[in-house]
Amino acid sequence: MNSTEHRPYLGFGLGLRPDHYPHIIEHKPDVDWFEILSENYMVPGGKPLVHLDQIRADYPMVMHGVSMSIGSTDPLDYDYLKDLKALADHVQPEWISDHLCWTGVHGTNMHDLLPMPYTEEAAEHIAAKIREVQDYLGQRILIENVSSYLTYKQSEMTEWEFYNLVIEKADALMLLDVNNIYVSGFNHQFDPKEYIDTVDPARVWQHHLAGHTNHGEYIIDTHDHPIIDPVWELYEYTVAKLGPVSTMIERDDNIPPFEELYDELQVAKGIAQKVQEQAA
Amino acid sequence: MENLKQLQEDFQRFLLTHDHGMDDQVIGDERVDARTRLELYGDSYWLRLMEALEDTYPGLHTLLGDEEFLRAGRVYIDAHPSSYRSIRWFGDRMAEFMRDNTPWSGETILGEMAELEWARTLVFDAAEAPVVGEEDMASVPPQTWGELTFTLHPSVHRLDLEWNVNAIRREVEKDEEPPAPEKGEYPVPWLLWRKSDYQTWWRSMDVDEAVAFDTLAEGGNFASISESILEWVDAENAPLRVAGMLKRWLNDGLISELVTSNRE
Ligand SMILES: [Fe+2]
DSSP: OOOOTTOOOOOEEEEOOGGGHHHHHHHOOSOSEEEEEGGGGOSSSSHHHHHHHHHHTTSOEEEEOSOOOTTOSSOOOHHHHHHHHHHHHHHOOSOEEEESSBOOSTTOOOOSOBOOOOOHHHHHHHHHHHHHHHHHHTSOOEEEOOOOSOOBTTOOSOHHHHHHHHHHHHTOEEEEEHHHHHHHHHHHTOOHHHHHHHSOGGGEEEEEEOOOEEOSSOEEOOOOSOOOHHHHHHHHHHHHHHOOOEEEEOOOSSOOOHHHHHHHHHHHHHHHHHHHHHHO | OHHHHHHHHHHHHHHHHOOSTTGGGBOOOSSSOHHHHHHHHHHHHHHHHHHHHHHHOHHHHHHHHHHHHHHHHHHHHHHSOOOOSSGGGTTTTHHHHHHHSTTGGGOHHHHHHHHHHHHHHHHHTOOOOOOOOHHHHHTSOGGGGGGOEEEEOTTOEEEEEEEOHHHHHHHHHTTSOOOOOOEEEEEEEEEEEEOTTSOEEEEEOOHHHHHHHHHHHTTOOHHHHHHHTTTTSOTTTHHHHHHHHHHHHHHHTOEEEEEOTTOO
């Protein structure tokens, strides 16, 4: 699988956040698509779901989850998957994604994207669970690389070797977060470009871009700042390497007015255009 | 997958207890040692749950003050780790926690505020349901009213509050100086619900209205609701009084369905 011909392309999107509902509903901004956080809408009812439907009527959407805990040694939570599927039936997203991580064991949720050890054993385990989810949902899912702050002694390979192995084994797709590669590269002293060089372009269906917090010795992936220049440069490298991939900006804290994120998205668009013009 | 299982158990135990079982399973370097790397996860675990409690319980936060709220949050987080897929549900046992644990149990306003604030979250994202109005009631033949029962809108919550927690919470939400805590002589019955404009409403009730409402909520029919208020009104006038209350409940958007007894 190495042709990008059949890769769907949505253009440039933003994460849908409650602060921006009124602006989006009133002004219908020129954004190609929105990514929603699945768990925020897995509730019985109320205003968020009403807003979701209103906005969905005007924009394509993708669903992004944080609680599948696909890497956990707990069995899959079918109550969760049932609700995820029901939401997907309702939203009809272009695709569904979650993370290359685990969030807890013994039924406890630590509400964090905890890193996997990069071992054959873990790859085997997580790939089998991804396949199970894909069978249940009736579609392939996108799995996102997370930012991490530690390396386990157990690990036998690099993060990118692990990620590629899992996606290959599961016949799944990638949500490649360019900021997360940068953050993990800084925290673990690897070259982010080497990471990007190894992925199969045909499997990469989406990018995340985001800001972070640099503490000097390490970077925390906080999604509360604008994107920094080195991440823009890495994005440029990524587009040159992988071609046009649906791209969105995640902002989860310190949320600015919609226009500010809109402007930031135009930067991403400009970079992608520049790369394509250079290639043409 | 034994290694993976062990590692995840060890890591989770570290997050919950800050023990040292993970220290030699992680690679440190000259920039950041293993323990510091682990603690980045330990700190963010605690911070994230604390943020969730702050979102849900701003009134409790105000009553306790920053320092005590943090302290209570830490004890709560240790006592009740999340088993929820969405962090929105974390904190569900706060009222009970405030009532059962010293020193907070000594101040009953704390449990009441927590109860109110949790109820508000439930009102906010309760299931959708239709509401019926006065005109629907008018279409039910009066001779069948006695057997009529009612389904409440899923967002409706009933609380009995001794303290002025509603007044305090309202000011906290507006970022205004809240009134001083004040305890009434008797608990006041309150209704909380979501109207069709998706705003959360609340109002207090007189005790006879509350008794009638609770009878309705428990599935009582019109006749038994009328009987429930005989302490305050004579038998002849009770149905009329209940009809008046019902009119208000219907106009408030509290009732989702009128259930006639002859339904198959
Ligand atoms: Fe991301």
